[in-house]
Amino acid sequence: MKITLVNPPYPPSVHSHPPFIPLGLGYLAAVAERAGHQVKIIDCQAEKLSYDTFRDRILQTPSDFIGVTATTLLYKSAMQILTIAKEAQPSAITAVGGSHGTFWDENTLREYPAVDLIVRGEGEETLVDLAEKIENHQTLSGVLGITYRDNDKICRTPDRPYIKDLDSIPFPAHHLMPLDNLKHNGKLLIPLVSSRGCVYWCDFCSTVRMFGRGYRMRSAKNVVDEMEFVHQTYGVDQVTFYDDAFSVDRARVLQICKELHNRNLKLIWDCGTRVDMVDRELLKTMKDAGCIAVWMGVESGSEAVLNAMNKSIKLEQTRQAYKTAHDVGLMTIANVVLGFPGETEQTAKQTIRFVQQLNPEDVGFYLATPYPGTPMYEQVVKNGWLRVTDFDKYDTAGPIFETPTMSMEKLAQLRYKAYQQFYLRPGYVLHMMRKGGTYGRSAVKTSGAYLLRALRIRLS
Template sequence: MSILFTHAYYLSDDPKEQKIMKPYPPLGLLYVSAYLKSKNIDNAVFDTTFSSQIAQLDYILEKQPKIICIYTNLMTKIEVIKLIKFLKTERYNFPKIVLGGPDVTYNVDNYLKAGADFLIIGEGEETTFELYNAILSGGNLNQVNGIAFIEDNQIIQTQARNKFKELDELPLPNREAINMQNYLATWKNNHGKSSMTISTQRGCPYTCKWCSTAVYGQSYRRRPANQVAEEMKMLKEKYHPDALWFVDDVFTVSHKWLIAFREEVMKQDAVIPFECITRAERLNDEILQLLKDVGCFRIWIGAESGSQTIIDAMDRRVDVNQVKKVIQDTNAMGIETGTFIMLGYPGETEKDITETIQYLKDANPTLYTITIAYPIKGTSLYNDIEHKITTQPDWETSTDREIDFKRTYSRKYYKYAVSKVVNEVEFHRAISKTSIKALKLKTKSILATGLMKLNK
């Protein structure tokens, strides 16, 4: 075997995900695999999600690939580095290690020093194809755009690669390379319905400071609506999923595209229930009805905070009242809603958190998630707070989530703030239903409030 694609996410090592059990396949790797396949380059994918590092290493030992391409992100980085150190030994015949993914762009030095031979910076399809040919033929690596490597003890980073302009040139992800039934069955057994992922666009035109655009850039490129509908039809007939998750950053960014999408999905009998993410200002009654017509059952509408002050600090460029109304309108349309909340953003105060609690009560999203803000290297947020970093753990054994910086209050304060927000919102929802449950929630909220004060 000349080239193998793999990653380092092991469900068996993730206690949190074992409680959630909503895994999805490595779609990016499957796109690159399909692209090489379209160029008549035979390749394999070792999907680690339902496997283990031991089984992965045994497979590599058996197949002896010359090149191993590994996807890495901030969540899997630690395991990726462990994997590299195993592979860079005589036992595995020193294969060329190629890394790609969002975490490499702003960590070039670190990943190369950790043992990677090459980094693919940005979109991976064309770069992997050209790098593969250069490695096997002994070609000039400096002529391969979008890579980084070490030569004569110097880090070389070649010219950035131009992004795909026409996404219809990309083949569909090579889903046949992995056992999709593992994912479908896991979803079905744990949630009563199966789900698959699908991508229609690359890039995001918005400027949120905390968000990384390391791979696809601040752009907007989209596959033709008829091609997306064809893929949905194929998934429907081949895999029979109960739902789809559109992984696009802002699914409704183009209303013109959505109109064409509805027409094609209906014409091709490709309707599958789906959920997506978007922004409030890209929704209105007509678009909500359009989405409902083609099977949308849940929309995640970004807010990040209930405080306009914090939203402006994030450069979200949206009115919190507009977000609230759109969530309410979506609920009224019979479509479930979800929203994302981030606490501990630079400058956030107790007043901002109180406003966030009220926002969640008023908007009443079906689902919401809460995280404590952390700076991803390469983002505007990281650049803004770099001089305020108070905790910078060892890079190889930690992730960006563990970086801490000087905030209005301590990080522990915001940990308890998460508890307060959840319990206050759930108390609001439960108060008219079960008095005992409501009392427990209120007690937890009061306790969290007290702990917040102790940890300011």
């Protein structure tokens, strides 16, 4: 069977965004190839394909099955891609997967007749099952985890159980991707996922609802096997872990570090985790094994807002985690959410000051965005706060809703000021110049951009 998997382009409204390896498609392609299918990946972001150039490409790519991945931000773009694909190849089965389709499945089928079915949740086993049924002209009713159209009726099969043995999944099919187009500053940075799911249930997070509350892990050996494989095969010397919380299982992280030492594998890497899941020994061991940076969720500098988020952390835990990471020599990146329901101008400013006190090397101030499938989305819709329904705008950079305690205009102003005040602090640029490296150069460049913009504002 000929399977084509597509990473759709960013919507035109989104500012220039660097392409990243579509890891989900890589896993899907790998399991499909292992099952004996012919697979192609079209990465519109990496190849800078417009809708018109994608049309040319798909016309030249005979397919029995065309699948597109979609986050909320990429949803409308994915639908345009599938509409084009259906026009080009009417006999192909068209499908959408990813987080947005999982929680918007019936709506998608009602809104877009070009879409034949939705793959909900993890897609590896579902794709192989689907391919077998389609090849043998069998009914799709027995395929778990899909929502499909049967004439005028929308059918929804039961959820597919999560994959228990993650080691059983082959490494992503990087060989099918345009890797030369995915390099940053001339270097290829390979992402890895060593676990799925999370033990927490933050109200703004759709990922945990996509992959489940149970924390499933690949073995330390399997993780390092992949690190060694991409190093030897593609010559990469840096990888980044996309896990939502890399250090949930402390013992496994220590074992990964031990494996890296035993193999004398000289790779540098970074990861993201929670502030309540690190300690000095763990962070020091990670650094000694090649870790250069950790990004940890600060989310808010207000205990009240943290509680509203159901984040289950305390400010003192955040202070201690960042201090410890700095003490052992790791760079830190703070992830912050502004504008969560209950946020006020006072709590937002409290958060901005708190982040400055933590003094991370870099920061992301993201605006609370109500993604379908999250309790925050349900709360915002129920209270009539939603103001933006165009999913092309769900990029965490612009306000989507407003509450009685925070207007959209004020929230946008606070976000800009948060970045400006962070990057223009006395001594910050000098500190990052001394740090050097990728993060240092990036932070210095960002500081300069904010300085120039601030000067333009003052002079205008």
